[in-house]
Every structure is written in C-alpha cells, then in structure tokens.
Amino acid sequence: xANRTPGGENAALFLDDLHVGxxxxxxxxxxxxxxxxxxxREFDPQPxxxxxxxxxxxxFQGLVASGWHTAAVTMRLLVEGGLPxxxxxxxxxxxxxxxxxxxxxxxxHVESEVLELxxxxxxxxxxxxxxxxxxxxxxxxxxxxxxxxxxxxRRT
Amino acid sequence: xANRTPGGENAALFLDDLHVGxxxxxxxxxxxxxxxxxxxREFDPQPxxxxxxxxxxxxFQGLVASGWHTAAVTMRLLVEGGLPxxxxxxxxxxxxxxxxxxxxxxxxHVESEVLELxxxxxxxxxxxxxxxxxxxxxxxxxxxxxxxxxxxxRRT
Numbered sequence: 001x002a003n004r005t006p007g008g009e010n011a012a013l014f015l016d017d018l019h020v021g022x023x024x025x026x027x028x029x030x031x032x033x034x035x036x037x038x039x040x041r042e043f044d045p046q047p048x049x050x051x052x053x054x055x056x057x058x059x060f061q062g063l064v065a066s067g068w069h070t071a072a073v074t075m076r077l078l079v080e081g082g083l084p085x086x087x088x089x090x091x092x093x094x095x096x097x098x099x100x101x102x103x104x105x106x107x108x109h110v111e112s113e114v115l116e117l118x119x120x121x122x123x124x125x126x127x128x129x130x131x132x133x134x135x136x137x138x139x140x141x142x143x144x145x146x147x148x149x150x151x152x153x154r155r156t
Numbered sequence: 157x158a159n160r161t162p163g164g165e166n167a168a169l170f171l172d173d174l175h176v177g178x179x180x181x182x183x184x185x186x187x188x189x190x191x192x193x194x195x196x197r198e199f200d201p202q203p204x205x206x207x208x209x210x211x212x213x214x215x216f217q218g219l220v221a222s223g224w225h226t227a228a229v230t231m232r233l234l235v236e237g238g239l240p241x242x243x244x245x246x247x248x249x250x251x252x253x254x255x256x257x258x259x260x261x262x263x264x265h266v267e268s269e270v271l272e273l274x275x276x277x278x279x280x281x282x283x284x285x286x287x288x289x290x291x292x293x294x295x296x297x298x299x300x301x302x303x304x305x306x307x308x309x310r311r312t
Contacts (some may be wrong), residue, residue, distance in 0.1 A: 045235060046235055072199035073297055091223055093252060
C-alpha cells in the first residue's frame with residue numbers, strides 16, 4: 001500500500017503533521033473460518049460465530065465474525081501502518097457500527113480519514129484527533145465504520 | 157451473581173420481557189499479564205500493551221490492556237449471562253469510551269441497564285434495544301462504558 005510505514009519512526013506523524021481530510025490506507029488481512037472460531041471461543045461464544053451448521057438457522061444465515069473480531073483486526077491494520085501516528089494509536093473512545101458482518105474468506109482493509117483536530121484540554125503536549133476508519137472486504141463492501149477520538153502528541 | 161442464567165433458554169429474555177431501567181450484572185473475569193500480551197500480540201502490538209518495561213516510558217506509565225481487549229472480555233461476560241437475551245447478544249453498533257485502562261491483576265465485571273426499546277423498522281419480528289454496559293474493575297473503577305444497540309426478537 002502506498003502509505004505503509006515499514007520504517008516506523010521516520011514516517012510517524014505528530015499532531016502538527018496532520019490535517020483535516022488527510023487519508024490513509026492500510027494493508028490487508030484475510031479472515032478464515034479458524035480465526036473466526038478461535039476469537040469466538042475466547043470472547044464471543046455464540047452459535048453464529050462458532051458453528052457453520054447452527055449459524056444457518058440464525059439471523060445471519062451462516063457463520064460470521066464477532067463484530068469485536070472485526071474491530072480487533074481493524075486495530076491491527078491501523079497499528080501496522082494504516083494510521084502511522086507518533087507514539088502509537090491510542091483511542092479515548094469511539095463510535096462503531098457494523099453495516100454487514102465479516103464472513104470466512106473475506107479479506108479486509110481499512111481506509112481512514114482525519115475529520116477533526118483539536119488541542120487536548122487536559123494535556124497541552126497532546127491533541128485529540130477524530131478519525132473515521134472504514135473497514136471493507138475484498139468486494140469493497142463496508143463491514144465496519146469506526147469514528148475514533150485519538151490522543152496524538154505534538155512535535156516537541 | 158443474582159441473574160446469571162446457567163439454565164440458558166429458560167431464562168432468555170425476549171423484547172416483550174424487557175423494560176427501560178431493567179438492570180443486569182455479569183459474572184467476573186480476572187485479567188493477567190499473559191492474557192493482555194497474548195491479545196496485543198495478535199491484534200494491538202504496541203509497546204504499552206506488550207512490554208512492562210517499555211510501557212513505563214509511555215502515556216500509560218505501565219502495561220495496560222488494549223481497549224479492544226477490554227471490549228472483547230466485556231462481550232464474553234455479557235454472552236455468559238450478563239445480558240440473557242433470546243437469540244444471543246447481537247449488536248448493530250455502539251458508542252464506547254475507556255475512562256481508564258484495564259491493568260494486569262484487574263478483575264472485571266459488567267453492569268448493564270436498558271435505556272431504550274423500539275420496534276425495528278426493517279424487521280417486524282425484532283426490536284432495537286439500547287443498553288448501557290459499564291465495565292468496572294475490582295476497585296469499582298470504571299474502565300469502559302459501552303452504549304450498544306442490540307437486535308432482540310419478539311416472543312412469537
């Protein structure tokens with residue numbers, strides 16, 4: 001991807017480097033049935049995340065990933081270069097929606113856009129940056145929208 | 157806990173059984189350093205989630221759980237009886253904040269309250285229920301607030 005940052009620190013962005021409308025694209029992650037079931041066994045043990053046969057009779061009509069699994073994979077893609085912020089990707093809170101579920105075989109990537117920048121009230125060395133991150137599958141279908149408030153350091 | 161539902165189906169609640177102000181309390185889950193690091197290795201590989209020494213020099217001044225790990229453990233506690241809803245705990249979206257991080261040694265539980273009930277626009281057999289779930293550690297400190305919109309079936 002164009003803005004992957006394998007070099008790490010060199011490419012990391014401070015508050016001063018960000019502007020509204022700035023966009024980033026992550027790498028990709030392929031989801032398979034075993035990953036879905038392993039996450040669900042540990043964190044979301046419901047039939048529509050665990051058992052393809054049982055899932056057919058549910059609202060989802062087949063096996064789907066936990067929404068929290070989609071969120072966790074999105075975070076991995078942001079941390080690995082999808083959002084190259086100095087000091088790391090640190091969220092204070094977020095709004096999240098799952099317009100459709102992630103299914104086995106989906107390959108996900110994340111497209112992010114800076115929506116707002118403001119100084120931190122409590123910490124003058126930092127700002128709060130609102131970022132909208134859309135997670136899409138390989139067909140371009142939207143599986144998650146995350147609007148997160150991130151804590152980002154100023155360049156000192 | 158008073159409203160754990162080991163019996164499963166018998167205690168599961170339909171839309172018709174819920175009312176605004178209704179409260180639920182989950183069981184408890186103890187978080188240790190190995191769990192924190194295992195989640196972080198897979199989904200949120202940042203120094204403040206992985207390495208206690210490196211974490212001392214960060215905003216968190218010590219090792220903390222990924223917010224998404226706190227969210228995933230909260231989901232487990234809701235699914236295991238913290239929110240005994242017929243058909244399972246199915247979220248369409250949520251607002252989430254992390255007022256303070258989860259740290260190794262914290263034991264978490266979840267207190268939930270029904271905020272709103274409304275019919276589903278798209279599916280007459282279901283309703284949308286807004287639930288606020290507070291995740292607290294063993295000191296009673298708030299580590300996460302989740303306000304989620306859940307899809308809940310009517311009793312047929």
